[in-house]
Amino acid sequence: MSKxxxxxVLSTANIAVKKVIPAMQLGTYSEIKAIASRNLENAIEIAKDLNIGTAYGSYDELLNDPTIEAVYIPLPNHLHVEWILKALKAGKHVLCEKPIGLxxxxxxxxxxxxxxxxxxKVMEGFMYRFHPRWNVVKEHIKKGTIGDLKNIHSTFTYYNVDPTNIRNKPEVGGGSLLDVGCYCVSLSRFLFEEEPIKVLANINYDPVLKTDYLVSAILQFPKGTATFTCSTQLLKREYAEIIGTEGAIEIPHSFIPSKDDESKIVIANTSEHKEIVFKKCNQYTLQGDAFSLAILNNTEVPTSLQDALDNMIVIDQLFKSGKEQKWIEINH
Ligand SMILES: NC(=O)c1ccc[n+]([C@@H]2O[C@H](COP(=O)([O-])OP(=O)(O)OC[C@H]3O[C@@H](n4cnc5c(N)ncnc54)[C@H](OP(=O)(O)O)[C@@H]3O)[C@@H](O)[C@H]2O)c1
Structure with a gap:
């Protein structure tokens, strides 16, 4: 058996319990050994449900466990940087949920x-990048199937107005841009393989929740534009389309494809229209294993912290643009 x-895992967060832990338990290189919660009873209950050996009643206790090599941090956004630093100080590698900070x-x-x-090692958990679709999309961009890539359009929306949800609390880093707009920014930078030079955003704030609940933006890259809409108060939608001078690629469910079904991309240009089907896979399993392998082989993690910083720089400027109602230049 491989090592x-x-x-x-720091907390009994929804994303951890429902998706990431079960997915990582299927991994070849990852073993979930302990979970911590601010409430010991919660930790014990979740540990029992998910067959995790050890439950702790505080995050510090887990960090003091010498048998733990890496931690996964799915805390609210305002706690990410604080707990990454505590985990590093305790000698642990860290996979932290997106966005890396506020x-x-x-x-x-x-x-x-x-x-x-x-x-x-430290990595921001943009799990979508681990789905094999993106390698194929990138190959097609490189070989010119769609001519020159000129526009990436993406949408990521859902409806949630529960005032107790972290997404609807500005003080813990809620709002649509930090929650899901960050994927659209990340995807645009990932596919253009460069940074935007200026951005424009229109931001609608919820008068009661005070969060940015509907954001539409334009990112001007040297090679072309990216446009996106994200929202916490629209029908659940997530897709991307990339358009070039001679063709386009549609990527349905671009960020969260079903782990239980095949997924597809649709490529259309002047000479062909075809679907490429990918067998089902769990991108959270692939993300966990990629991170574990980087530790085992002592190699670079697939997504660098510089990439996480560059994403946050763009998000900051989008907030600024929304506030000032004008284009904001970005100097990297
Ligand atoms: N990659 C993805 O697909 C994906 C999907 C959803 C969310 N996320 C990210 O994952 C993170 C968690 O999201 P989630 O929806 O799973 O959150 P959640 O269910 O609200 O869980 C957050 C957990 O953090 C702990 N916590 C510590 N201090 C807290 C505080 N002041 N307020 C609230 N909770 C506190 C709680 O655990 P204990 O009570 O057990 O200590 C809580 O269960 C966010 O950063 C989000 O952006 C990523």
Whole structure:
């Protein structure tokens, strides 16, 4: 049997319990050994349900467990950087949920502080990148199937007005741009393989919740534009389309394809219209294993902290644009 990295999970977050832990338990290189909650009874209950060996009643206790090599952090956004740093100090590698923090200032401080821990890996959990579809999309862009890539349009929306949900609380980093708009920004940068030079955003704030509940934006890249809409108060939708001078690629369920079904992309240009079907796969399993393998082989993690910082820089400027109602230049 291959060596597995031993993981601990900080909190009984919904995403951890429903998706990421069960997915990582299917991994070849990852073993979930412990879970911590602010409430010990919750931790014990979830540990029992998910067959996890150890339950802790505080995150610090888990960080003090010498048998844990890596931690997964699915805390509310305002706690990401704080707990990444605590985990590094305790000698753990860290996979942290997106977005890496609340803003570029936090991300930059994190990047600087990680220099003290050259042997430890840290990665932001943009799990969508681990679905094999994107390699194929990138290959087609590179070989010119759609001519020159000029526009990436993406949408990520859902409806949730529960005031107790972290997404609807500005003080913990709620709002649509940090929750789902961050994927649209990330995808645009990932596919253009460069940074935007200026951005424009129109941001609607909920008068009661005070969160940005509907955002539409334009990102001007050197090679073309990206446009997106994200929302916490629209019908659930998520897709992307990339358009070039001679063709286009549609990517339905671009960020969260079903783990139980095949997924597809549709390529159309002047000479062909075809679907490429991908067998079912769980991108959270692939993400966990990619991170564990980077630890086992002591290689770079697939998504760097510089990438996380660059994403936050764009998000900051989108907020600024929304506030000032004008284009904002980005100087990287
Ligand atoms: N990659 C993805 O597909 C994906 C999907 C959804 C969410 N996310 C990200 O995952 C993170 C968690 O999202 P979620 O929806 O799973 O959140 P959630 O269910 O609200 O869980 C957050 C957990 O954090 C702990 N916590 C500690 N301090 C807290 C505080 N002040 N307020 C609320 N909770 C606190 C709680 O666990 P204990 O009580 O057990 O300590 C809570 O269960 C976010 O960063 C989000 O952006 C990623």
């Amino acid at each position: 597995k990295i031993t993981w601990g 803003n570029a200032k936090q991300a930059k401080q994190l990047l600087e502080q990680t220099q003290q821990y050259p042997k430890l």
